Amino acid sequence: MAEIIDGKAISTQIKDELKTKVSELKASGKSIGLAVILVGNDPASAVYVRNKKKACEYIGIESLSYELPEETTEDELLKLIDELNNKNNVNGILVQLPLPKHINEERVLDAISPLKDVDGFHPVNVGALSIGRKGFVSCTPAGVIELLKRSGIEIEGKECVVIGRSNIVGKPMAQLLLRENGTVTIAHSRTKNLKEVCRRADILVVAIGKPKFIDSEYIKEGAVVIDVGIHRQEDNKLCGDVDYDDVFPHVSYITPVPGGVGPMTIAMLMNNCVKSISLQ
Ligand code: NAP
Numbered sequence: 001m002a003e004i005i006d007g008k009a010i011s012t013q014i015k016d017e018l019k020t021k022v023s024e025l026k027a028s029g030k031s032i033g034l035a036v037i038l039v040g041n042d043p044a045s046a047v048y049v050r051n052k053k054k055a056c057e058y059i060g061i062e063s064l065s066y067e068l069p070e071e072t073t074e075d076e077l078l079k080l081i082d083e084l085n086n087k088n089n090v091n092g093i094l095v096q097l098p099l100p101k102h103i104n105e106e107r108v109l110d111a112i113s114p115l116k117d118v119d120g121f122h123p124v125n126v127g128a129l130s131i132g133r134k135g136f137v138s139c140t141p142a143g144v145i146e147l148l149k150r151s152g153i154e155i156e157g158k159e160c161v162v163i164g165r166s167n168i169v170g171k172p173m174a175q176l177l178l179r180e181n182g183t184v185t186i187a188h189s190r191t192k193n194l195k196e197v198c199r200r201a202d203i204l205v206v207a208i209g210k211p212k213f214i215d216s217e218y219i220k221e222g223a224v225v226i227d228v229g230i231h232r233q234e235d236n237k238l239c240g241d242v243d244y245d246d247v248f249p250h251v252s253y254i255t256p257v258p259g260g261v262g263p264m265t266i267a268m269l270m271n272n273c274v275k276s277i278s279l280q
Contacts, residue, residue, distance in 0.1 A: 002248055005255045010150050011263035015059055018270050022060040033062045034092040034273050035084045040070040045096045055266045061273050074103045078111050085113040091276040092118035115280050118272040129175050136272050141173035143264025144226050153224055155180035159200050163187045164207030169228055173205055212243040216250050224253040228261050
């Protein structure tokens, strides 16, 4: 019988641990501040930002909010980031993506001090991960590792297949599994025989961005399946990149959507905010 990995419960556990840490830090005179920058009126981004602020409040992290109009220029945004880089009460800086089209995302993300880059997107932090140095790690893949570890799933020596090679999920995911001594394969849209490749996996992490793409034909009996995907269906319900009902009878562990990987992303962002104190 497959076990469902409860991302909601695990993320709450992490947030409670962080809450205790933050109150200990406060008792020793240290506080943590996260600057959250939102440019424009994208409704989905506004929801994400609101949830991040709520998590900060729960844990005891001070969130400083910068809600800028759609017309904000790249120079204005870069100037704000420069100010925040130099502010002592700001430990983390988060720019909510996507940015309006007239702003170069890469230039903006590169302007954030690597020591305050709690999203783990700066090339310095990406490089640090790949050579095993300290730094911030992208939140969603870091959350997947926590889900595996806290569910008692061993990674060392396991065949791990990651489908997807994006900079924010697939690539850091593969690096993290490698760091945990997994034997890692990265599959993508040019991979030949995807089913065969996936059927080798003891641990299959799916980050394709296509609803219910992975069915039981891609699964080795008893595999662990982690579904990073998130999609709103026509009936307004959420689903992942994995066809959950079809795959379920064949797996040992699986993450549901919603309630699997999703809640972990914010928990790991909070973890990065707390970690910023020791990195700075
Ligand atoms: P992305 O940038 O669109 O990357 C998708 C990856 O999947 C690409 O590397 C692509 O390969 C690969 N791919 C696409 N079609 C494929 C196919 N038919 N066979 C094999 N590989 C294929 O997406 P992302 O940002 O990594 O996100 C992936 C999913 O996770 C999305 O559903 C997203 O909404 C979700 N997500 C969830 C969270 C969370 O907090 N839960 C966070 C981030 C993302 P190529 O590189 O060759 O094009």
